[in-house]
Amino acid sequence: xxxxSKKLGVIVGxxxxxxxxGMYSMSNDSQLIWYGEVLxxxxxxxxxxxxxxxxxxxATVASEKVVDQQNTVRSVEFxxxxxxxxINRVITLKTKGVIEKNKFQITSQYVPMVxxxxxxxTKEELDLIFSLEPGEDSIYIGKSLLEGxxxxxxxxxxxxxxxxxxxxxxxxxSNTLHKVYLExxxxxxxSSILDSxxxxxxxxxxxxxxxxxxxxxxxxxxxxxxDTRSTEVGQKIPIKxxxxxxxxx
Numbered sequence: 001x002x003x004x005s006k007k008l009g010v011i012v013g014x015x016x017x018x019x020x021x022g023m024y025s026m027s028n029d030s031q032l033i034w035y036g037e038v039l040x041x042x043x044x045x046x047x048x049x050x051x052x053x054x055x056x057x058x059a060t061v062a063s064e065k066v067v068d069q070q071n072t073v074r075s076v077e078f079x080x081x082x083x084x085x086x087i088n089r090v091i092t093l094k095t096k097g098v099i100e101k102n103k104f105q106i107t108s109q110y111v112p113m114v115x116x117x118x119x120x121x122t123k124e125e126l127d128l129i130f131s132l133e134p135g136e137d138s139i140y141i142g143k144s145l146l147e148g149x150x151x152x153x154x155x156x157x158x159x160x161x162x163x164x165x166x167x168x169x170x171x172x173x174s175n176t177l178h179k180v181y182l183e184x185x186x187x188x189x190x191s192s193i194l195d196s197x198x199x200x201x202x203x204x205x206x207x208x209x210x211x212x213x214x215x216x217x218x219x220x221x222x223x224x225x226x227d228t229r230s231t232e233v234g235q236k237i238p239i240k241x242x243x244x245x246x247x248x249x
Contacts, residue, residue: 005049005051005119005120005121005122006032006039006119006120007024007117007118007119008021008023008024008042008048008118008119008120009021009022009023009024009091009117009118010022010024010115010116010117010118011050011112011113011114011115011116011117011118012090012114013114014111014112014113014114017094017095017108017111018062018092018093018094018095019050019059019092019093019095019112020090020091020092020093021048021090021091021092021093021118022088022090023042023088023089023090023091028041028089030043032120039120039147039148040146040147040148042061042064042091042120043061043146044061044062044063044064045060045061045145045146046060046061046121046146046147047059047060047096047121047125047126047129047144047146047147048060048061048093048118048119048120048121049099049118049119049120049121049122049125050093050095050112050116050117050118051116051117051118051119052110052112052113052116054100055098055099055100055110056098056099056100056125057095057097057098057110057111057112057116058095058096058097058098058099058104058121058125058129059093059094059095059096059112060093060094060096061091061092061093062092062093062094063091063092064089064090064091064092065089065090065091066088066089066090067088067090093112093118095108095111095112097129098110099125099128099129102128102133102134103128104128104129104131120147121147121149123149123150126144126147126149126151127152130151130152130153130154131153131154131157132152132153132154133154136154136156137154137155137156137187137189138152138153138154138155139152139153139155139180139183139184139186139187140152140183141153141179141180141183142179153180155184155187155189158180159184165177174207174208178208178213178214181199181214182214182215185214185215185216186215194216194220209223
């Protein structure tokens with residue numbers, strides 16, 4: 001897989017978790033054509049892969065600059081700096097983790113070394129970063145913002161664990177939650193999911209009470225309107241008797 005990746009440059013300096021990459025002259029465009037596909041060039045925040053034997057170190061672009069390799073004359077009369085044949089683009093990468101034996105892990109066991117070649121992060125590598133193994137059941141949630149690659153998340157690992165969606169007001173938390181569960185219910189497992197599982201959505205703002213929310217028909221959905229300010233007895237959420245409430249002092 002690494003041999004088919006687009007080669008971008010080589011590590012020319014390492015400082016802790018940061019490393020500098022001297023870019024090849026044909027890899028500085030915003031978009032690159034590779035094996036018939038239009039790929040996004042390396043930009044701030046994008047994933048790149050550092051190849052070190054059988055280990056692929058995953059990093060993100062932290063900064064970029066140009067360096068004049070030939071001209072240092074300060075005289076205005078003889079100043080030829082930044083000639084097209086004299087400058088090189090240098091980008092700084094921040095290490096995020098490694099892919100080893102087709103598994104992604106966050107570890108400091110491997111660090112970039114001078115001479116390691118840097119390539120575009122492939123779709124297969126992005127899947128491993130998001131814990132998706134080959135052939136694993138998954139749902140599609142969109143494309144990565146900078147790489148433009150499809151992002152799939154594994155159903156069993158994602159929905160069977162504790163997750164959180166964090167962000168500022170208006171950043172899209174509610175839409176993200178709706179998108180994730182909408183794609184789950186659109187999957188081929190919809191019938192078995194609705195037959196064996198229950199979902200409770202505690203909605204303080206009434207964002208998910210619309211008719212077509214999650215594409216769940218009215219026969220499989222019930223809305224409980226609870227008003228804690230009212231003295232009258234209202235609707236109650238059905239909870240089984242063996243649920244325990246623990247008060248911690």
